Amino acid sequence: METPVLRINSLNYKYDQQNVLENIDMDIKPGAFAGLVGPNGSGKTTLIKLILGLHRIQSGNIELFGTPIQKFKDWHKISFVSQKANTFNRGFPATVFEVVAMGLFGKMGYFRFLNKQHKQKIEQALESVGMLPYKNRNIGDLSGGQQQRVFIARSLVSDPEFLILDEPTVGVDTENVDRFYHMLSSLNKERGITLLLVSHDIGTITSYVTDLLCLNKTLHYHGDPGEFHQKSDKELSEFYGHSMHSISHNH
Numbered sequence: 303m304e305t306p307v308l309r310i311n312s313l314n315y316k317y318d319q320q321n322v323l324e325n326i327d328m329d330i331k332p333g334a335f336a337g338l339v340g341p342n343g344s345g346k347t348t349l350i351k352l353i354l355g356l357h358r359i360q361s362g363n364i365e366l367f368g369t370p371i372q373k374f375k376d377w378h379k380i381s382f383v384s385q386k387a388n389t390f391n392r393g394f395p396a397t398v399f400e401v402v403a404m405g406l407f408g409k410m411g412y413f414r415f416l417n418k419q420h421k422q423k424i425e426q427a428l429e430s431v432g433m434l435p436y437k438n439r440n441i442g443d444l445s446g447g448q449q450q451r452v453f454i455a456r457s458l459v460s461d462p463e464f465l466i467l468d469e470p471t472v473g474v475d476t477e478n479v480d481r482f483y484h485m486l487s488s489l490n491k492e493r494g495i496t497l498l499l500v501s502h503d504i505g506t507i508t509s510y511v512t513d514l515l516c517l518n519k520t521l522h523y524h525g526d527p528g529e530f531h532q533k534s535d536k537e538l539s540e541f542y543g544h545s546m547h548s549i550s551h552n553h
């Protein structure tokens with residue numbers, strides 16, 4: 303059996319005396335496009351921080367690529383994209399090409415040492431998110447959705463095997479959200495990158511993801527997104543703590 307990219311067993315986490323994660327068990331297999339959804343305050347960010355090693359484990363285990371997180375050293379295999387487009391300073395004076403080049407700093411040190419191969423890598427990353435024609439544009443002049451594509455390109459130049467995205471469509475205009483998820487789906491299929499996408503947008507992401515994880519302190523669902531849609535509105539409302547309807551999109 304293939305080693306999971308991420309394995310979590312019996313994970314619990316509390317802030318002071320408040321339990322925010324309880325008894326989480328989950329696997330993400332290589333090549334999966336996993337979507338993690340849950341209402342506000344359900345523990346999504348806490349879980350991601352634990353996976354990225356930003357919080358110390360209190361009880362339970364996390365393994366990355368088969369190695370307990372406490373001993374894991376191959377952090378270059380993992381990349382993280384947050385809601386940056388939403389908070390990005392529009393006046394920041396860098397071109398799209400330069401922003402993506404920053405993703406190579408860890409590997410090569412200084413920007414002025416960019417060689418031909420580095421340049422090719424940057425252009426390939428821009429190409430894979432459909433932003434190559436914008437390489438000489440100022441990052442601050444782009445739309446939220448375009449900026450977020452550039453940030454994904456920046457996370458791709460270091461060739462990650464596992465890409466974690468925390469609410470990447472915040473700040474992306476609604477008509478471009480589908481295009482954005484489509485682009486993620488191609489990265490997953492064509493480059494074989496394992497994805498973990500955190501989102502509020504359950505109606506849309508279930509059309510793209512291969513695995514759906516629904517978190518509300520505990521993991522309420524982990525499985526096929528299609529089967530999740532067959533759950534009744536009552537079950538969904540119980541999970542979300544308020545009334546909701548399942549909406550599926552066909553692509």
Ligand SMILES: Nc1ncnc2c1ncn2[C@@H]1O[C@H](COP(=O)(O)OP(=O)(O)OP(=O)(O)O)[C@@H](O)[C@H]1O
Pocket residue numbers: 317318322340341342343344345346347348349
């Ligand atoms: N540093 C902290 N100290 C104390 N409590 C915290 C801290 N960070 C988060 N919490 C609490 O832990 C719970 C889970 O928060 P978390 O941010 O992980 O949820 P979330 O699902 O990411 O929420 P959102 O979708 O609103 O970002 C919430 O009740 C939150 O108030």
